[in-house]
Amino acid sequence: MVKVACPHCGMELEIQEKYIGQQGRCKCCNQVFTAQPQPDEIKPLPPINNQGSSEFVRSIKKGCLYSFILVGITFGMILIISMLPSQPSQQRKPSQSHQQQSGTPARKQSQSSTYTLTADQLYSEFDANEVAAEAKYKKQIVTVSGVIQDIGTEILGRAYVIIGGRGFLDGVQCVFPDSEKPRIAVLSKGQHITIRGTVTGKMGNIIITDASLQ
Numbered sequence: 001m002v003k004v005a006c007p008h009c010g011m012e013l014e015i016q017e018k019y020i021g022q023q024g025r026c027k028c029c030n031q032v033f034t035a036q037p038q039p040d041e042i043k044p045l046p047p048i049n050n051q052g053s054s055e056f057v058r059s060i061k062k063g064c065l066y067s068f069i070l071v072g073i074t075f076g077m078i079l080i081i082s083m084l085p086s087q088p089s090q091q092r093k094p095s096q097s098h099q100q101q102s103g104t105p106a107r108k109q110s111q112s113s114t115y116t117l118t119a120d121q122l123y124s125e126f127d128a129n130e131v132a133a134e135a136k137y138k139k140q141i142v143t144v145s146g147v148i149q150d151i152g153t154e155i156l157g158r159a160y161v162i163i164g165g166r167g168f169l170d171g172v173q174c175v176f177p178d179s180e181k182p183r184i185a186v187l188s189k190g191q192h193i194t195i196r197g198t199v200t201g202k203m204g205n206i207i208i209t210d211a212s213l214q
Helices: 051-081 096-101 117-130 130-137 177-182
Strands: 002-005 012-015 021-023 032-034 116-117 143-155 157-164 174-175 192-203 205-214
Touching: 116 117, 117 130, 117 143, 117 174, 117 205, 130 192, 143 174, 157 177, 157 192, 174 192, 177 205
Parallel strands: 116 143, 174 205
Antiparallel strands: 002 012, 021 032, 143 157, 143 192, 157 174, 192 205
């Protein structure tokens, strides 16, 4: 059904859509008219509210302004700090541990010998009871003396001198650090010497390491 209006009296009538364009008689004023559909009412669009968009634009502008101000303040503080005179750093004296790490030689504390005896006496104690001798002498600093039986170099390149004994593997083998090599170079077999070092145990000969000539 569609609505039509009588052009004579304005009476609104409802008719079937198939009668559109045909003539009919108005029930109110009894006048003949051609049925035409009423045009739909066109509702005017509400006016665009520009207030919200304006506030949004103003908020963006305000945020940008605050950002520029903050960047300017930060840059100014950095510039002021960079212009301040730097204080001279206090030079610290290197500690003893730092001197040792940097290659500065540290003085070795003098260590006194725990035992003083001949090479033959030391070997005899190990030969009689190795367990008791190790408990007594191992890792102890001793001063031993005797006649040089052999002078040589270990497989690791360290110089050694064997004193005491008369046969094979019956003496005291003293192993020296590289700093002692110049002094070992002038020794000869049959010479009587005195050596101080640390006893490490028995491996055929009695072994003394970190040896030094006295």
